[in-house]
Amino acid sequence: MDNVNKKMMIGTLCLGFVLAGCTNTDKSLETKQQSKVSTQTSQSATQNSSDTSNSITKNQPQIKINVEDAIKAYNEAYPNTAITSLDLDPSFGVYYYEIKGVDDSKEYEVKINAETGELKKEREETLDKDEQNGVEKKNEALDLKDIRSVDDVSKIAQDSLGEGTAIEWSLERELSVTYWEVKVQTGNKEMTVKINAQTGDVLEKELDD
Known part of the structure; x- marks a missing residue:
């Protein structure tokens, strides 16, 4: 056992x-x-x-010519003038800068291919009498010192909305403030964001009609 x-x-x-x-x-x-x-x-x-x-x-659109180079090209074409507006938007699928400027007697406009840098003089015309002798220059000239780049303001605009892709840009002036107006595509909607060109502060956001 x-x-x-x-x-x-x-x-x-x-x-x-x-x-x-x-x-x-x-x-x-x-x-x-x-x-x-x-x-x-x-x-x-x-x-x-x-x-x-x-x-x-x-x-994100591919822009090979930056704002500084576009402004330089304009100034070489029309020295001793002041830039009063700058737009960057597509035409038949290609992005162009459209830059306007003035001196004491005339207004000038150029178109610059944002991919190749090719510049074309669009027009020159005499200012109205009440805009001559530096009046238009004083009232409309942009402050181009230390402005934010297209990449910077695109990111600021997109971040402020939380989505979307920047597709068009305008550099303008209201009173004494130079600002970027950035159009952002968000789905089926388009939003416009205004941004201080020097500080990067968002000034306004609105839905486009």
Whole structure:
């Protein structure tokens, strides 16, 4: 009987070890599977973030000629004048700068290809008598010192709305303030954001009709 009991006890202990080993193996496999799922989820999230970033980059218009270079090109064409407005918008799918300026007697306008830098003189015309002798220059000349770039104001406008892509830009003046007016496409809507050209402060946001 003693030998039989000993054999039974030994058999029970062995079975216990086998069962314990199986349990540990199952836990190990479960841990590995959880780790694999976590890694796949993390990789998927990273991929989605990258895809979103790439989508934003692709949607953003590519402007090769910056504002400073466009202003320089205008000043070379018409020295000793003051710029009174600057627009950057598409024409038949190509972006152009349209820059207007004045001296004491005339108003000038140029069109600059934002991709190639090619400049075309659009028109010259005599100012009205009440605008001559520096009157128009004093009232309408833009403050071009330390103005924010197109990239800067695009980001400010988009961040202020929380979405969208900047598609058109205008540099204008109201009273003594020079500001950027940025048009942002958000789904089926277009929003206009006015931004102080020097400080980057958002002055106004409105839905276009």
